[in-house]
Amino acid sequence: MATSDPTLTKRPKTDNDSVAVAAVTTVVSSPSSSLPSLPSSLPSQKATPSITTTTTTTTSPRSIVTWNCNGFVTRCKYNVPELHLLQNKTNQPDMICLQEARLKAKSSTCRGEPMASELNGPVENVLNTVFNEYIPYWSLADSRYAGTLTLLHHKFQTSVQVAYSLDSAMDLLLKHYELTRDQVVGVKASISSSQTKDNNSAGATPKKQQQQQKSISSFFKATAPSSSTKRPSSSNKRPRTTSRKQQQQQQHQEEGRFQFFLFPDKDIVQTYVPNHGMKMEKWEKRKQWDLEVLEFVQQRQLILDHVAKTTDNDNNNNHHHHHHHRTLLWCGDLNVAHTYMDGTDWKKTQNGGEFYEWWTDESKCIIKNKKNVDYYDDDTKSKDPQYVGMPSFTPAERTRFSRFLQIGKLVDVWRQLHPHPCENWNAPHWTWRGHPGPKSPYANRGQRLDYFLLSESDTERVESCRIMGTGNHKGLFCGSDHCVSLLVLKENE
Numbered sequence: 259m260a261t262s263d264p265t266l267t268k269r270p271k272t273d274n275d276s277v278a279v280a281a282v283t284t285v286v287s288s289p290s291s292s293l294p295s296l297p298s299s300l301p302s303q304k305a306t307p308s309i310t311t312t313t314t315t316t317t318s319p320r321s322i323v324t325w326n327c328n329g330f331v332t333r334c335k336y337n338v339p340e341l342h343l344l345q346n347k348t349n350q351p352d353m354i355c356l357q358e359a360r361l362k363a364k365s366s367t368c369r370g371e372p373m374a375s376e377l378n379g380p381v382e383n384v385l386n387t388v389f390n391e392y393i394p395y396w397s398l399a400d401s402r403y404a405g406t407l408t409l410l411h412h413k414f415q416t417s418v419q420v421a422y423s424l425d426s427a428m429d430l431l432l433k434h435y436e437l438t439r440d441q442v443v444g445v446k447a448s449i450s451s452s453q454t455k456d457n458n459s460a461g462a463t464p465k466k467q468q469q470q471q472k473s474i475s476s477f478f479k480a481t482a483p484s485s486s487t488k489r490p491s492s493s494n495k496r497p498r499t500t501s502r503k504q505q506q507q508q509q510h511q512e513e514g515r516f517q518f519f520l521f522p523d524k525d526i527v528q529t530y531v532p533n534h535g536m537k538m539e540k541w542e543k544r545k546q547w548d549l550e551v552l553e554f555v556q557q558r559q560l561i562l563d564h565v566a567k568t569t570d571n572d573n574n575n576n577h578h579h580h581h582h583h584r585t586l587l588w589c590g591d592l593n594v595a596h597t598y599m600d601g602t603d604w605k606k607t608q609n610g611g612e613f614y615e616w617w618t619d620e621s622k623c624i625i626k627n628k629k630n631v632d633y634y635d636d637d638t639k640s641k642d643p644q645y646v647g648m649p650s651f652t653p654a655e656r657t658r659f660s661r662f663l664q665i666g667k668l669v670d671v672w673r674q675l676h677p678h679p680c681e682n683w684n685a686p687h688w689t690w691r692g693h694p695g696p697k698s699p700y701a702n703r704g705q706r707l708d709y710f711l712l713s714e715s716d717t718e719r720v721e722s723c724r725i726m727g728t729g730n731h732k733g734l735f736c737g738s739d740h741c742v743s744l745l746v747l748k749e750n751e
Contacts, residue, residue: 317417318521319352319410320721320747324528324708326357326591326690326740330407333737334380340736341388347726347734348744352411354392357530357591359405359514363398369510370396370422397422397514405514406530406590419520422510424449424554427518427527431558434520435565442564449553450511515547523750524585525558531593534649536624538632541645541654544593548658555666558586588668588711591740594659595650596670600706602683617705618647625699650707668711671723671745684729690740694730702729710745721746 323344327333333341361372361381372381385394392409399405410418419434421427425448432438432445439445510516519526529551534544566582595617598604603616617623624631631641644654663670680687689708692700710723727733727741734742 316749317414318523319414319526320749321349321351321353322526322587322589322710322745322747323348323351323354323742324357324589324591324710324745325354325734325736325742326530326708326738327736328358328738328740329360329402330356331361331376331381331402334384337737338384338388340734341384344734344736344742345388348742350391350411351744352414353519353526354389354409355517355528355589356407356409357528359396359398359407360402361396361398361405361407362402363396363400363405363514366400369398369512369514370508372396372398395420395517395519397510397517399513403513404530404532406517406528408517408519408528410519414521417522421518421520422508422514423516424511424550426509427516427520428554428557428561430518430520431525431561435561437561437564442561444560445557446553449550449557524587527586527588527590529588529590529592531591533593534652534655536631536649540649541632544655545658548655548662552658552662552665555586555662555668559667583713583715585716586666586668586711586713587745588666589709589743589745591707592659592709593650593707594655595705595707596656596659596673599673599679600688601651602688602702602704604679615647615651616703617651620646620648623648650705663711666711667714669714669717671710671712671717671720672706672725672743674717675720675723686725686728686733686741689725689727689743691727691729691731691735693739704729708740708743710743719748719750721748 325344361376363369364371364373371377385392389409391411393412393415395408395410397406419430421430428439428445428449432442439447513532515530515532517528519528532540532544532547534540562582562584569582595601598613598615601615601617605614606612607614644657645652647653649655662668676687683702683704688704688706690705692698692703694701706725712720722745724744725741726744727735731739731741736742
C-alpha cells in the first residue's frame with residue numbers, strides 16, 4: 259500500500275462547500291418479513307452532485323469492478339493472460355475490489371500487508387505489470403482464508419482516506435465532519451463486538467493495552483513513511499506497502515472482510531460477507547455480521563442527519579430540516595441471493611405466484627452427508643424454516659438483506675436495471691457458477707452473490723452495470739468460480 263503526504267488537510271464541515279482535494283491517505287484505529295419488490299425503472303429525479311471542487315479533476319472512481327477472485331496467488335500464478343483480458347474488457351477501471359484474496363497477513367498486528375513469502379514472486383510480478391497503475395490496499399487474515407484487496411488507480415490516492423473496520427470507518431466519517439461520537443445523538447461508542455477485534459491488543463499486557471488507548475485525533479494523524487519502507491527499484495513500479503508504524507496503527511476486521519474508502523463526494527465500501535454455512539456456529543456468525551453492518555448504515559445516517567441539522571441552525575433556518583446527502587456505494591461478494599431470480603433452475607408452480615427454487619430444495623441442492631448439517635430439533639431432524647436451503651438462499655439471510663437495503667436506503671443496481679425473470683440459465687445474470695466438469699453436481703448452475711448497492715437518490719448517475727460471465731464459465735471468470743461485475747457511473751454535472 260502506498261503512503262502519501264503526512265500532513266492532513268483540514269476537511270470541510272459539509273460536502274457542498276467548495277474544497278480543494280485533501281492530499282491524504284489516513285490511518286485510523288478504534289476499539290474495534292417479506293421481500294420488498296424493487297422498482298422496475300430508475301427514479302426520475304435528477305441526482306444532485308454532493309460536492310463541488312475547485313478543480314475539474316475527477317476525485318473519486320467512476321468505474322468499479324467487484325470480483326471474488328478465489329485466491330489471488332493462484333490467479334497470479336496461472337491466469338495472467340486472463341487478468342490482462344480483465345483489464346482490457348473493463349477498460350482499465352478506476353477501482354478493482356477483490357474478495358477472497360487468501361494471502362497470509364504479515365502478522366496479527368499488520369493485516370494491511372502480506373507476508374513477504376506470499377507477496378514475492380507471481381503476486382508482485384502481476385502488481386508491477388498487469389496492475390502497475392494501481393495502489394493495492396490489503397486487509398488479510400492470519401491464514402490463507404478470506405481477505406480483501408482493493409486496487410485503486412494511483413490518480414485517486416491523494417483524495418482518499420481508508421479504514422478497515424466498522425468502528426474505524428465511523429471514526430473516519432466523524433473526522434471528515436470534524437465531529438466526535440459524543441456530539442452526535444445516538445452514535446454508539448462502538449459498533450463491533452466479537453466480529454471485529456483490536457488486533458493490537460491480542461495477547462497484550464494491561465500496560466500495553468493502556469498505551470494503545472490513544473485519542474481519536476492521534477488515530478487520524480497521518481504518519482510519514484519510515485526509513486524502513488521498501489520502495490521498488492524500477493521506475494514503473496509503485497510503492498506496495500505503507501510503513502511499519504502505519505501498519506501497526508491500522509485497525510482491521512480480523513478476517514480482512516471490510517474496507518471503507520472515503521472520497522470527497524462519496525463513500526465506497528467493499529466487503530466479503532461470511533458464508534452462512536450449514537452449522538449453527540456459522541449461522542450465528544453470519545447473523546452477527548448482518549446485524550453489525552445494519553447498525554453501521556444506521557449510525558452513518560445519524561451522522562448525516564446531525565450535519566444537516568447543524569447546517570440548518572448555522573443558516574438560521576430552524577423551521578425547515580434539510581436532508582444532508584452523501585453517496586454510499588457498497589459492493590462485493592455479499593453471499594446472499596436476494597430473490598428466486600438470483601439463482602438458476604427455478605420454475606413456476608401450478609398454484610399461481612409461487613416458485614420452486616432448486617437452491618432451497620435441500621433434497622436436491624445439499625449433497626453432503628446430513629451429519630454436516632445442524633438441526634434445531636434433534637428428535638424430528640427438522641430445521642427451523644428460516645434456515646432451510648443452500649447457504650445464501652435461506653429466508654433468514656434474505657430477510658436481513660431486505661432490511662439492510664431498506665434501512666440503508668440502498669438500491670441493488672443490477673437488479674433495478676434487470677427487473678424481469680430470466681429462464682435462460684446461460685445468460686449473464688448470475689455471478690457464481692458451479693464447476694463445469696461432468697461430475698460436478700452444480701455444473702452450470704448459477705447464483706448471483708456479487709452486488710453493487712447504491713444510494714437510492716443516486717441511481718440516475720448509473721451509466722451501466724454488467725455481469726461479465728455466462729454459463730460454462732465463459733467470459734471474465736479468469737480462473738475463479740465467480741465472474742467479474744462492472745459498474746460505471748456518469749460524471750458529476
